[in-house]
Amino acid sequence: MSYDTADIAARLQAARKARGLSQRELSDLAGVPQAQISRIEAGTVDLRLSSLVALAHALDLEPTLVPRKALPAVRSLSRDAVSASRKDIVAAQKEIQRISETMRGLQIKAPNLEGLQQLQKSFSELQRFRVPTLDLKGLKQLRQALELINRPTQDMAALSQSIKLMQSVRNKAAHGPVRDADDIPSRPAYSLDDEDDDA
Amino acid sequence: MSYDTADIAARLQAARKARGLSQRELSDLAGVPQAQISRIEAGTVDLRLSSLVALAHALDLEPTLVPRKALPAVRSLSRDAVSASRKDIVAAQKEIQRISETMRGLQIKAPNLEGLQQLQKSFSELQRFRVPTLDLKGLKQLRQALELINRPTQDMAALSQSIKLMQSVRNKAAHGPVRDADDIPSRPAYSLDDEDDDA
DNA sequence: CTTCATGATGCAGTTTAATGTATCGCTCCT
DNA sequence: AGGAGCGATACATTAAACTGCATCATGAAG
Numbered sequence: 213m214s215y216d217t218a219d220i221a222a223r224l225q226a227a228r229k230a231r232g233l234s235q236r237e238l239s240d241l242a243g244v245p246q247a248q249i250s251r252i253e254a255g256t257v258d259l260r261l262s263s264l265v266a267l268a269h270a271l272d273l274e275p276t277l278v279p280r281k282a283l284p285a286v287r288s289l290s291r292d293a294v295s296a297s298r299k300d301i302v303a304a305q306k307e308i309q310r311i312s313e314t315m316r317g318l319q320i321k322a323p324n325l326e327g328l329q330q331l332q333k334s335f336s337e338l339q340r341f342r343v344p345t346l347d348l349k350g351l352k353q354l355r356q357a358l359e360l361i362n363r364p365t366q367d368m369a370a371l372s373q374s375i376k377l378m379q380s381v382r383n384k385a386a387h388g389p390v391r392d393a394d395d396i397p398s399r400p401a402y403s404l405d406d407e408d409d410d411a
Numbered sequence: 412m413s414y415d416t417a418d419i420a421a422r423l424q425a426a427r428k429a430r431g432l433s434q435r436e437l438s439d440l441a442g443v444p445q446a447q448i449s450r451i452e453a454g455t456v457d458l459r460l461s462s463l464v465a466l467a468h469a470l471d472l473e474p475t476l477v478p479r480k481a482l483p484a485v486r487s488l489s490r491d492a493v494s495a496s497r498k499d500i501v502a503a504q505k506e507i508q509r510i511s512e513t514m515r516g517l518q519i520k521a522p523n524l525e526g527l528q529q530l531q532k533s534f535s536e537l538q539r540f541r542v543p544t545l546d547l548k549g550l551k552q553l554r555q556a557l558e559l560i561n562r563p564t565q566d567m568a569a570l571s572q573s574i575k576l577m578q579s580v581r582n583k584a585a586h587g588p589v590r591d592a593d594d595i596p597s598r599p600a601y602s603l604d605d606e607d608d609d610a
Numbered sequence: 611c612t613t614c615a616t617g618a619t620g621c622a623g624t625t626t627a628a629t630g631t632a633t634c635g636c637t638c639c640t
Numbered sequence: 641a642g643g644a645g646c647g648a649t650a651c652a653t654t655a656a657a658c659t660g661c662a663t664c665a666t667g668a669a670g
Contacts, residue, residue, distance in 0.1 A: 216464045216474055223476045235647065245629060250648055257627060258461045260657080265415045273476040275415060277422045278489045280471045286485050290477045433616060444659060449618055456657060459627080 218255050220264070220275075225253040227271040232304075242270035307351035311335070314358045325361075327371050334378040350381040417454050419463070419474075424452040426470040431504045441469035506550035510534070513557045520561070526570050533577040549580040 228238050235253075239246040244266055251257045252267070261275075268275050278286045315335055318328060354377040360370035427437050434452075438445040443465055450456045451466070460474075467474050477485045514534055517527060537545075553576040559569035 216467075217460050220460065220474065220476060227476070234645075236645085245631095246647080247630085247649080248628060251627090254648080258459045260457045260459055260627065261416050261419065261463060262457045263628080264460060268415075268476055272479045274479055274482050275419065276475060276477055276482070276485060276489070277419060277426070277467055277472040278475055278477075278485065280473055282488045283473050283475070285488055286475060286477065289481045289484050289488075290475070434618095435616075444661095445617080446619080446660085447658065450657090453618080459657065462658085 217258070221253055221255045223273075224264075224267055224271065227273055228253075231271065233271075238267070238270055242266045304346050304348050304351055307348070307355050308346070311351070311355050311358060314355070318358075318361065325371070327375055331371075331375055331378060334375065347381055350377060353377050354381060416457070420452055420454045422472075423463075423466055423470065426472055427452075430470065432470075437466065437469055441465045503545050503547050503550055506547070506554050507545075510550070510554050510557055513554070513561050516561050517557075524560075524570070526574055530570070530574055530577060533574065533581060537577060537581045546580055549576060552576050553580055 228235070233241070235246045235249045238244075239249055242249075244252075244263055248257075248263070249267070252259050252263065264275055312335075315332065318325065319332070322328065354374060357370050357374040357377055361374060427434070432440070434445045434448045437443075438448055441448075443451075443462055447456075447462070448466070451458050451462065463474055511534075514531065517524065518531070521527065553573060556569045556573040556576055560573060
């Protein structure tokens with residue numbers, strides 16, 4: 213593999229990870245099989261431009277040709293500010309996913325639960341933030357507290373605790389360092405409060 | 412063909428033409444068959460990344476992935492300032508080629524010709540300029556005058572005329588609009604005052 | 611009119627990316 | 641221990657890029 217092809221493969225992988233996408237998720241978005249993505253990122257194939265474009269678009273990137281002498285400038289323009297580790301971003305997304313599911317479950321099983329409305333309001337506010345700005349530890353605590361409510365015990369203490377945690381995470385996100393992550397969209401590519409199939 | 416693939420193909424062609432390269436010349440440089448280059452520029456093939464890289468490198472370009480939101484900035488960085496028409500650049504290169512050959516002929520057939528040294532000095536200065544900055548009309552006149560000297564008639568008037576023209580072209584290039592042609596090298600990719608095979 | 615270079619196109623044959631499916635080993639979590 | 645999701649890999653098959661070579665039409669130059 214030549215320098216550039218390897219470089220491009222690496223950039224694809226970096227962009228994917230920066231968004232916390234798995235190869236399978238990206239596969240769905242780009243319409244390229246997971247197996248093929250694996251090969252591409254490994255640099256074991258000489259991929260076609262159409263594949264590159266498909267993947268790039270799914271990652272909100274654009275393949276372009278730039279003059280060698282303009283390269284440094286372009287590079288500095290397209291730095292992906294990664295601040296938070298990919299692992300943490302992925303983990304945070306998972307937490308949000310589960311929180312979202314739990315919230316839906318609550319809404320169904322106990323729609324009249326006192327405080328549920330406030331919880332939902334906080335959550336929808338929370339979801340307006342970009343994932344990398346969210347505090348992973350806080351999300352974890354929040355998720356655990358929420359799942360406590362969703363059990364037969366109906367722990368009311370857990371509910372007020374959840375409200376507190378939810379607002380705490382939201383506030384942290386609002387006041388935290390600004391981390392202007394260039395090319396990371398405010399929401400992951402797939403919807404969180406997604407379709408239905410159970411309602 | 413998707414938008415980007417077409418765009419990339421177009422950029423390749425633009426870059427090639429901006430350098431006044433024929434498909435065959437580029438073919439030699441990049442190691443990609445002329446037929447294939449034609450197909451690629453026409454956008455009738457889904458080229459492989461290796462091909463793209465080969466062509467791009469031959470044109471002093473680099474394929475990169477840039478974030479969508481950084482695109483406008485990158486685009487403005489990599490504008491190929493084309494001011495002079497491709498046709499004229501090609502034509503100018505040909506004129507220079509022929510001038511170079513004529514100069515070599517003179518050097519061999521009449522090394523002691525008065526003024527030849529000055530002519531050569533002017534020419535070597537002239538060659539320091541980028542082709543697109545050179546005045547095509549002046550080059551044509553210069554070439555014709557030079558070829559007059561190189562005939563049996565040994566037209567001395569043509570010689571002083573040549574010196575004048577040579578300096579005129581040189582001066583125009585020196586004072587003309589700056590045309591900072593991003594990605595156009597100061598010399599065409601193939602050498603003009605080339606190897607030897609006659610010396 | 612002839613010559614020459616250019617870009618486009620055709621064709622046979624080879625190479626290889628792409629795909630679908632399935633599996634494997636790994637790590638993390640319960 | 642078991643399950644879930646991850647990335648890597650294997651296989652057979654299909655589709656298509658690539659190659660080398662030959663040709664053709666066009667347009668410019670002598």
